[in-house]
Amino acid sequence: MTTTTPPGPTATAAPAQPLRAAPDTFARREWPRAAWYAAAYDVEVGAHLLPRTVAGASLVLFRTPSGEARALENACWHRLLPLSEGTLLGDEVMCGYHGLRYDADGRCTFMPSQKTVNPSARVRSYPVVERHRFVWVWTGDPADADPATIPDLHWNDDPAWAGDGRLIHVDCSYKLIVDNLMDLTHETFVHGGSIGHRSVAESPFEVTHGRGTVTVTRWMIDVEAPPFWARQLEWRGAPAGNVDRWQIIHFTPPSTIAIDVGVAPTGTGAPEGDRSAGVNGFVLNTMTPESPTSTHYFWAFARNYALTDQRITTLLRDGVSGVFAEDEEVLAAQQRAIDAHPEKDFYNLNIDGGAMWARRMIDLMLAAEDPSYAEAGDRAARDIAEHHRNDAGDGAEREVARARAEAERARSGS
Amino acid sequence: MTTTTPPGPTATAAPAQPLRAAPDTFARREWPRAAWYAAAYDVEVGAHLLPRTVAGASLVLFRTPSGEARALENACWHRLLPLSEGTLLGDEVMCGYHGLRYDADGRCTFMPSQKTVNPSARVRSYPVVERHRFVWVWTGDPADADPATIPDLHWNDDPAWAGDGRLIHVDCSYKLIVDNLMDLTHETFVHGGSIGHRSVAESPFEVTHGRGTVTVTRWMIDVEAPPFWARQLEWRGAPAGNVDRWQIIHFTPPSTIAIDVGVAPTGTGAPEGDRSAGVNGFVLNTMTPESPTSTHYFWAFARNYALTDQRITTLLRDGVSGVFAEDEEVLAAQQRAIDAHPEKDFYNLNIDGGAMWARRMIDLMLAAEDPSYAEAGDRAARDIAEHHRNDAGDGAEREVARARAEAERARSGS
Amino acid sequence: MTTTTPPGPTATAAPAQPLRAAPDTFARREWPRAAWYAAAYDVEVGAHLLPRTVAGASLVLFRTPSGEARALENACWHRLLPLSEGTLLGDEVMCGYHGLRYDADGRCTFMPSQKTVNPSARVRSYPVVERHRFVWVWTGDPADADPATIPDLHWNDDPAWAGDGRLIHVDCSYKLIVDNLMDLTHETFVHGGSIGHRSVAESPFEVTHGRGTVTVTRWMIDVEAPPFWARQLEWRGAPAGNVDRWQIIHFTPPSTIAIDVGVAPTGTGAPEGDRSAGVNGFVLNTMTPESPTSTHYFWAFARNYALTDQRITTLLRDGVSGVFAEDEEVLAAQQRAIDAHPEKDFYNLNIDGGAMWARRMIDLMLAAEDPSYAEAGDRAARDIAEHHRNDAGDGAEREVARARAEAERARSGS
Ligand code: FES
Ligand code: FES
Ligand code: FES
Secondary structure, three states: OOOOOOOOOOOOOOOOOOOOOOOOOOOOOOOOOOOHOOOHHHOHHHOOOEEEEEEEEEEEEEEOOOOOOOEEOOOOOOOOOHHHOOOOEEOOEOOOOOEEEEOOOOOOEOOOOOOOOOOOOOOOOOOOOOOEEEEEEEEEEHOOOOOHHOOOOOOOOOOOOEEEEEEEEEEOOOHHHHHHHOOOHHHHHHHHOOOOOOHHOOEEEEEEEEEOOOOEEEEEEEEOOOOOHHHHHHHHHHOOOOOEEEEEEEEEEEOOOEEEEEEEEEEOOOHOOOOOOOEEEEEEEEEEEEOOOOEEEEEEEEEEEOOOOOHHHHHHHHHHHHHHHHEEEEEHHHHHHHOOOOOOOOOEEHHHHHHHHHHHHHHHHHHHHOOHHHHHHHHHHHHHHHHHOHHHHHHHHHHHHHHHHHHHHHOOEE | OOOOOOOOOOOOOOOOEEEEEEOOOOOOOOOOOOOOEEEEHHHOOOOOOOOEEEOOEEEEEEEEEOOOOOEEOOOOOOOOOOOOEEEEEEEEEOOOOOOOOEOOOOEEOOOOOOOOOOOEOOOOOOOOEOOOOOEEEOOOOHHHHOHHHHOOOOHHHHOOOEEEEEEEEOOHHHHHHHHHOOOHHHHHOOOOOOOOHHHHHHHHEEEEEOOOOEEEEEEEEEEEEOOOHHHHHHHHHOOOOOOEEEEEEEOOOEEEEEEEEEEEOOOOOOHHOOOOOEEEEEEEEEEEEEEEEEEEEEEEEEEEOOOOOOOHHHHHHHHHHHHHHHHHHHHHHHHHHHOOOOOOEEEOOHHHHHHHHHHHHHHHHHHHHHHHHHHHHHHHHHHHHHHHOOOHHHHHHHHHHHHHHHHHHOOOOO | OOOOOOOOOOOOOOOOOOOOOOOOOOOOOOOOOOOEEEEEEEOOOOOOOOOEOOOOOEEEEEEEOOOEEEEOOOOOOOOOHHHOOEEEOOOOOOOOOOOOOOOOOOOOOOOOOOOOOOEEEEEHHHOOEEEEOOEEEEEOOHHHHHHHHHHOOOHHHHOOOOEEEEEEEEEOOOHHHHHHHHOOHHHHOOOOOOOHHHHHHHHOEEEEEEEOOOOEEOOOOOOOHHHHHHHHHHHHHOOOOEEEEEEEEEOOOOOOOEEEEEEEEOOOOOOOOOOOOOOOEEEEEEEEEEEEEEEEEEEEEOOOOOOOHHHHHHHHHHHHHHHHHHHHHHHHHHHHHEEEEEEOOOOOOOHHHHHHHHHHHHHHHHHHHHHEEEEEEHHHHHHOOOOOOOOEEEEHHHHHHHHHHHHHHHHOOO
């Protein structure tokens, strides 16, 4: 059997005794406003009006003739008709009811039957940046919109990586998807037929964090490769046999998670850093709250081999789609259960260490923009100050050593 | 280009600068109780039980053997089963659960298994008058039900007019339909393929009002006839060429609008009153609130030519149906937007002058029956007192003169 | 015509003048917690996870390898996923998300990735007893769960009786079904084609009650047999002709009703106790509230003749199904009307005497477990104390005498 995360001065995993979650797990505002959210895949936005609700705000997205993506409030200043029911005329949006026109910054440029246009007539315009194949929208004060804070998902358009992804609509809070991705133990139970394996739940993991990131590292040494990975090794011509498998989860608040995943034949040095004999991918995830109980979930899977083989791209995309469809069902059922049991709270296990830290990061963002959350913010800030920034590399080495020892013990039958 | 409504001592159009609507646009009670509402088309009511919700009240409608239409509260006195689930026996309604019977006035005449009938056992009966092909129901105090105050829609059964109509169910407040009909500018943008034409939005109009009516008059001089009208002129054998087109909207609160519409070849004297060379119709509309966000919308289109040509009746009815289907979509989208943005209010443009006056008339009715609206009532009363009754005829003449001057200017290319 | 229930020192029928129901008819909590409710038919529960909501509590039902039925709270202790989405492994339930396992008593026995299991980790377990083909669940304090208080529906598995039943889901409060069954007058109006007959509404009845039961007795002497019964007499080879028909309704709070029904050829002594020439059945009903406006309605029809003739079982079950489908429509329409008219209350007629007593019994249970209902409890207790326990036999004899006199009068044409 396995041990759970070993305590150490810099380890921040949850204690062995499950903790009662704060009674306000479900009481907070759901999402920070001062954040970049992926509103659309780049290809979704073109010379037409695309309605989309982002962090509770109803937006209309479009591309100007010069190719710039724009986002305006999707309610006409005059009598609220969604602008997405109107017409895009070059870089102007014409309302479909009485013909008011707005320029790409949301200023009204035309009113029917009158000579003058009220200078205060406008709809809100949102800062937009296109990056890593997503159209990002800033829902906070435009003065604070700093493109440098857009989460890093560069694997999605880095020429050294290839892949594809999808947008799915999930009927749950984006936080439940964060929880789901921060603990991959569930693969064993939810995805037994594809990527799950008992070794996932049985292997130790480590949670580390910095001021703006949480990392969960899990190495499974000398284990059987699950079908999803065995197939990829076969494509690469790797020899059959046990593998070293890794899952390194990187969280950026409020809701972006890039997971470094892969397998290499055992003994080829992957844990020490030489992954050349194996296969490596990144599962890219960014979850945009639509409402408190629904989410636009953007994901992609990027690999660093056979970059031009579209067959592999399609097979992998369909494989991941199937896995996420299993999650979707579980997540929607969990949300319904939360709604049906308003008196119940979550309990946390060891495996929830990553999710707990991710939620604290979100709380910190909420506290920063809402004084009534100061207490939560103080607590989260104190937690983070108490623990120096952990170097994920160090943690990983320690993990590998421990996992190796585990594997030894397992082989010797103890 | 065009000018907007010119100011004048008796003009009551909204000022050129859009006004912020009162913050309580959506806060008032939705409809007056002391009003006649169309509950059904005459042909809908027969020797059977028809359930219909009128102004929030659940009614059952039927016709007695002598042909009289009746309306009772649609909930059994005993245990609330809708009476419409029961049986009409002559002029009595028998409940489908335990067999209580009610006469056409709602008095209970039979109770099972007991000799006596509680004299207080009854369901509410509503005053009903059948007029102009509609079955009107009074939802206020029956003592105040005066048939003289039923809105005038006589074109619907006047032998000098022919036509047909429909009942449609729209998922919006009846007030949004009032707004829609009081400003036909939207034809340009919503109905571009049938009755819309840029000349509608570009032509000036005038709003006049009396104590119980609002009139919006718009003449379009020397314009192209839109398809709906061109076809009718062709049927009448009129020469091709430009037309003078009119739209004279008559509002009677809370929710009846008769629109005098037509075209005549330019130069044949229609603006001066001789419409004999043209075609004339009345768009008849009466909107009965079902709930705060849904409406029974009764409409008809009556014409004064080719009275017995059923083919024309059918073509016109289908044409108008298509136009209204476009409105239905816009109105339902607008209602959804209002519900999704409870913090947003309407802004008013010049084109909303008619709708603003119509809403003030409704407010006045609400104030009359609910002291808490006194302020709104005072304001509306003051507004109305400040402006003498405008003679629509005078207004129309002035409009025609102005429209002529506009057309001149337009032709001279300015 | 008939007279209504005659007054007498022990009769408790409602007075001849309908009473205004207490204004709180709809204000009380809907159901007692300290009660046994049928959660499922025995055959529904097996080696799989069956979700079902009982009295507002979401349960998962299953059978252990030894055959015992069990009921656990259907929300994982960890993060609330419904356990019914997981897997039954022998007598343990494994959650479908992170693999927590619970034994049949709800104690957690396994947590992934950790050695120790928090001893407080558990889900609620409900007392379960299987009896008379139903799986009964106690939703109150487990310490109070006394199997002796399970309602008597022994006809459902007594070898002297044969029959079958069904579970239907009805969109109304269980109390409306209690009302429905406590007054069979409605058969005349709702079930005219099967079991209804004007003699039901026209025959007198008597309501008697004890501390924990209400009985309504109705004898119809020398009447035509309705189709449902005529067919059964024919199967038994009984001679054609009028019958004596009985309906003896036994209510056990909060929601179980067994109805002794049958017919025998007039003159063969059924009213005096010799039913041997007739046919007899029991309509068994137990209504389990799901939510305030929906109910799991379990019913069966048991007969005491032709016990092994499956054809008759099927015909009778289908016949009763058809009757209940008529009730379902009426009940759902009544619930919708109640919801649409929150300002309206019920009025009671003579025929509602049984239902009124049944509701008082329910109120008494509610008062016992909720001090805020003390007044209702006091009233119900006083009512019950004032009237000694009536012997249903005596009542029935008196009923028969009266019904005979009625039949005489009817035949003599008065
Ligand atoms: S609602 Fe957009 S122009 Fe009127
Ligand atoms: S509900 Fe109408 S008669 Fe009982
Ligand atoms: S929700 Fe059941 S194990 Fe996590």
